[in-house]
Amino acid sequence: MTPTHSQAIPRKAARGFLRKYVFSTDHQIIGKQYYFLALFSALVAMLLSWLMRVHLAWPRLAIPGLGELSAAGAPNGMMTPEYYLSLLTMHGTLMIFFVLTTAPQSGFGNCFLPAQIGADEMAFPRLNMLSFWLTFTSLGALLSSFWARGGPATSGWTAYPPLSGLGSITGPGEGWGQSLWIISIALFCVGSLLGALNFITTTLDLRARGMTLMRMPLTAWAWFVTAILMLLSFAVLLAACVLLMLDRAAGTSFFIPAGLIVSGQMIQGHQGGSPLLWEHLFWFFGHPEVYIAILPAMGLTSHLLSCFARKPVFGYRAMVWATIAIGFLGFLVWGHHMFVSGMNPYSAFAFSVLTVVIAVPSAVKTFNWLGTLWGGRLRLTTAMLFALGFVSIFVSGGLSGIFLAEPPVDVQLHATYFVVAHFHLVMGMAAMFGIFSGTYFWFPKMFGRMMNETLGKIHFILTFIGAYCVFMPMYFLGMAGNVRRYAQFVDPYLQPLMPLHRFITVAALGLGAAQMIFVFNLFGSLFGGEKAGENPWEATTLEWVAASAGKDLVVYRGAYEYAVPGKEKDYVMQNAPDASGSRAEKGARDGNAN
Amino acid sequence: MARVLSFTIVLGTAVTVILFWRRVWWFPPNISTQGAGVDREFGLTLLVTGILFVAAQLILAYCIGRGRKSGRAAYNTGNLRMEVARAVLAAATFIGLALSSYRTWARMYFIGAPRNALRIQVEAEQFAYWFRYPGPDGVFGPMHLRLVNDATGNYFGLDPTRDPASRDDIVTATLGIPENRPIELLLMSRDVIHSFYVPQLRIQQDIVPGMVIPIHFTATRTGDYEIVCTQLCGLGHYAMRAPLKVMKEPNFKKWLAKQAAEQ
Amino acid sequence: MATQTKLSVLEETRGGDGDGGNWGEGSRGRFGWDPGAALPVGLTGIWIAMASITMFFAAFTSAMVVRAGLGADWTRVALPHILYLNTAILLASSLTLELSKHCLKAGRAGQFSGWLFATAGLGIAFLAGQLDAWRELAARGVYLARNPACSFFYLLTAAHGIHLAGGLLALFYLVARHRRIAEGAIGGTALKVTTLYWHFMDILWLYLFLMLILWV
Structure with missing residues (x-):
């Protein structure tokens, strides 16, 4: 039953379609499952954002088809304010959890973490399958709330109690919708925890001979650090979800204070809880979550800039330490989401200083990306274009974080479109650019075919311009005092901003339409793309090693040996033996020492 | 493609700089004493981040447009001294900015309201604000949860028959305040988290059940403004607001007397 | 070929008890190393899982400390005395598990199985004792939502109980295969992983019990 010498067993051939493609334990299949789950979620979330944007720009417009989707939420296609909030909650939750956490980490990570470190499988394949199906169930629970009585939750992705803690008395969607939301997120937490466990163990234990930590590709580093963030932060969110559910269902008072009167009705049985306690627990998860979304995209950008500038990563060690520093500091800055929450103002100031400190490793990364490009010989493939776009968007979104890190400035800009612009650029769009560049880059490895480069370039330039047109104007809206999460803009002082809102809506429709090019290219290339070679991008890392090289990989060098003087080609693969035996020996020894 | 992309980046950078420079869309004018500090801090941060923004985008555009066309890329794995120097510089700049905001923040939150401040209670509910002035005795009468009733207008649950301090309290739907006098608001919520935001006052504070x-400020310019809710509080969130009326001292006295007469 | 020699030496030094089939199913023949021996992924995995569980309980207990400091509604609960007995039982179970492991190493198969059975029995006894503590509180009319202190009592004991039940399942797994483990055919890593986790549950309970004594 249990082999003592497992190199003797070949990998078991998967039996039947169900075991091979559905309930698979193969990391590549699971990675693709995650990827397509994220793609589906992204399309739904984008559709929701279209509906919201159209409603904001033209509040009296009946949206065709919406009345059929939800008769209560949009009678005759006219969106009600509570349905707007439902769409907003679903958009945020889908994007943060099911797209930005899922695609770059669980999707690409599953496909390529083992491959890049020279392992042929994740450490716990069955656990891996469980992670995916938990995530799948979680998505099902979330989407099912569209058909629940009262519609989906309306309390945003942050679900602040008491709004989220008292049931349908605080509004439709706060009954079943909110319960389903909490169940969905709790399931997602468990799935992510198991996934993170798998990623960390795989990275620690299953690296190939000679693959020292400091030889790992920066993508692998990013997945590793992200997994640690997930392991520690999702545990806290899970605990918070349990407490919130108990407050709703069992009448406890963790977050619900005494003496509430909602809609003229006294709330009985609750006493002395604190909504701020939820905010602390939520943001203790919430801030690392931001880095969970962006770190893999950062790693991938470093990886691609080096590959397509044909130049080593500028300051590889600095990049690794910056990633670790971001991961560590990410746990110390959650309070900057709470400057106006009623939290102790002295601790607010401490959080402020820590928050600007976390900008330093991000700045180091940006310097080094530019350093990598400087003097490079650029190959502007679509993957590279998206990586370059990432740098531009990350800078435009990231710098506004400095404003929000200063408490008195945050007082003015908090909860306005300035914040919406900030996180959509630095986390949403930048991470989406990461997902796109990863797709164009790894598609040949995932599906054995190339994506169409011409369509890819059109997709890129439209997405790049579209992203700026949609989100840069939101900075100005926020400065003008335009509050976020409003279903309509009825205040007189917001009326002069309506033309800008309409411009944003038109740009958002265009940006969304441009994504159809991507979907078409993806599925078209899946079946009709040009056959890909073993290493189409002439990259150095192990996922591109020809299958014919066998499984017994030994790593002799770092991940970014491009343009090495004196070499025949302008790249040297990590597993290429060195002519001088001494260096190879050193490499193998390092590999075992870890 | 290289030219298209670097041109797009340069153009986008230029448009952004012009829009900020010309102040096409900007903050509403400041009407409070601590607002100048907020605006100054914003301006300083804008200057620093603006320089970094333009520099980074232009270097990126340059690298894309002017990459090597022949031969190999330079083999350059980094420069530790340069990296450390830049990290230290970035840290000094960013921490300097954060520390420079200390005085404004301290003025808002570390120091309490002055003794002569006019104290007003604010009660938020889904989806309205109510304001209570203590009246001539300067004391807020006690609140009784059981008595809270929107239909009869008893938003604060007062019992004037039993509590003498409640008898002269004035409850309004508009926040009327005198110009150039410190105001202290005591923010309370009855149901969910709301927020108190007046962009012109440069003040935003969540109201937590x-x-x-307490928050305090001094308004420096008369006029009619709006208080809006910025914390997602339910379906009527977008329409939750109340008028703010800043008046000259004599006008305020008259206004308050009129409100008292209408009780 | 100097490299090759060096590697084989290293492999030997990392040799272990030659298992891994059940817990380390992913590490199929990594580069010719005996996976369970050289790379016991199960052991790494359990350390990482314990880090995550620590965070989970840290969230609960820090919430408890914050909540206790909030207001006058924090009414302390007299803890059922059976908790002290339960604590002793759980500590004893860690001891029996260690004894069991020791006997396996010493080659005393019969005693190995005996101590293993005893550990599982003590684990069940602990859970039964915790349930009894709940019953006692319920009989006093102290329910989950009575006041925040009892909420946290039920919450922490339940969360710990669920995690401990997981460890109990692992013990059952070992019990079911005790003969083959004694023969040395399987289960070396499984035994190590379970032992580690069981001790962790023990320490976790001591921590939680201390928190309960101090705050609830």
């Missing part, structure tokens, strides 16, 4: 959160 179970807590009484």
Whole structure:
């Protein structure tokens, strides 16, 4: 039953379609499952954002088809304010959890973490399958709330109690919708925890001979650090979800204070809880979550800039330490989401200083990306274009974080479109650019075919311009005092901003339409793309090693040996033996020492 | 493609700089004493981040447009001294900015309201604000949860028959305040988290049920403004607002007397 | 070929008890190393899982400390005395598990199985004792939502109980295969992983019990 010498067993051939493609334990299949789950979620979330944007720009417009989707939420296609909030909650939750956490980490990570470190499988394949199906169930629970009585939750992705803690008395969607939301997120937490466990163990234990930590590709580093963030932060969110559910269902008072009167009705049985306690627990998860979304995209950008500038990563060690520093500091800055929450103002100031400190490793990364490009010989493939776009968007979104890190400035800009612009650029769009560049880059490895480069370039330039047109104007809206999460803009002082809102809506429709090019290219290339070679991008890392090289990989060098003087080609693969035996020996020894 | 992309980046950078420079869309004018500090801090941060923004985008555009066309890329794995120097510089700049905001923040939150401040209670509910002035005795009468009733207009649950301090309290739907006099608001919520935001005052503070959160400010310009809710509080969130009326001292006295007469 | 020699030496030094089939199913023949021996992924995995569980309980207990400091509604609960007995039982179970492991190493198969059975029995006894503590509180009319202190009592004991039940399942797994483990055919890593986790549950309970004594 249990082999003592497992190199003797070949990998078991998967039996039947169900075991091979559905309930698979193969990391590549699971990675693709995650990827397509994220793609589906992204399309739904984008559709929701279209509906919201159209409603904001033209509040009296009946949206065709919406009345059929939800008769209560949009009678005759006219969106009600509570349905707007439902769409907003679903958009945020889908994007943060099911797209930005899922695609770059669980999707690409599953496909390529083992491959890049020279392992042929994740450490716990069955656990891996469980992670995916938990995530799948979680998505099902979330989407099912569209058909629940009262519609989906309306309390945003942050679900602040008491709004989220008292049931349908605080509004439709706060009954079943909110319960389903909490169940969905709790399931997602468990799935992510198991996934993170798998990623960390795989990275620690299953690296190939000679693959020292400091030889790992920066993508692998990013997945590793992200997994640690997930392991520690999702545990806290899970605990918070349990407490919130108990407050709703069992009448406890963790977050619900005494003496509430909602809609003229006294709330009985609750006493002395604190909504701020939820905010602390939520943001203790919430801030690392931001880095969970962006770190893999950062790693991938470093990886691609080096590959397509044909130049080593500028300051590889600095990049690794910056990633670790971001991961560590990410746990110390959650309070900057709470400057106006009623939290102790002295601790607010401490959080402020820590928050600007976390900008330093991000700045180091940006310097080094530019350093990598400087003097490079650029190959502007679509993957590279998206990586370059990432740098531009990350800078435009990231710098506004400095404003929000200063408490008195945050007082003015908090909860306005300035914040919406900030996180959509630095986390949403930048991470989406990461997902796109990863797709164009790894598609040949995932599906054995190339994506169409011409369509890819059109997709890129439209997405790049579209992203700026949609989100840069939101900075100005926020400065003008335009509050976020409003279903309509009825205040007189917001009326002069309506033309800008309409411009944003038109740009958002265009940006969304441009994504159809991507979907078409993806599925078209899946079946009709040009056959890909073993290493189409002439990259150095192990996922591109020809299958014919066998499984017994030994790593002799770092991940970014491009343009090495004196070499025949302008790249040297990590597993290429060195002519001088001494260096190879050193490499193998390092590999075992870890 | 290289030219298209670097041109797009340069153009986008230029448009952004022009829009900020010309102040096409900007903050509403400041009407409070601590607002100048907020605006100054914003301006300083804008200057620093603006320089970094333009520099980074232009270097990126340059690298894309002017990459090597022949031969190999330079083999350059980094420069530790340069990296450390830049990290230290970035840290000094960013921490300097954060520290420079200390005085404004301290003025808002570390120091309490002056003794002569006019104290007003603010009660938020889904989806309205109510304001209570203590009246001539300067004391807020006690609140009784059981008596809270929107239909009869008893938003604060007062019992004037039993509590003498409640008899002269004035409850309004508009926040009327005198110009150039310190105001202290005591923020309370009855149901969910709301927020108190007046962009012109440069003030935003969440109103958390179970807590009484004090804020203070001095308005410097008369006029009619709006208080809006910025914390997602339910379906009527977008329409939750109240008028703010800043008046000259004599006008305020008249206004308050009129409100008292209408009780 | 100097490299090759060096590697084989290293492999030997990392040799272990030659298992891994059940817990380390992913590490199929990594580069010719005996996976369970050289790379016991199960052991790494359990350390990482314990880090995550620590965070989970840290969230609960820090919430408890914050909540206790909030207001006058924090009414302390007299803890049922059976908790002290339960604590002793759980500590004893860690001891029996260690004894069991020791006997396996010493080659005393019969005693190995005996101590293993005893550990599982003590684990069940602990859970039964915790349930009894709940019953006692319920009989006093102290329910989950009575006041925040009892909420946290039920919450922490339940969360710990669920995690401990997981460890109990692992013990059952070992019990079911005790003969083959004694023969040395399987289960070396499984035994190590379970032992580690069981001790962790023990320490976790001591921590939680201390928190309960101090705050609830």
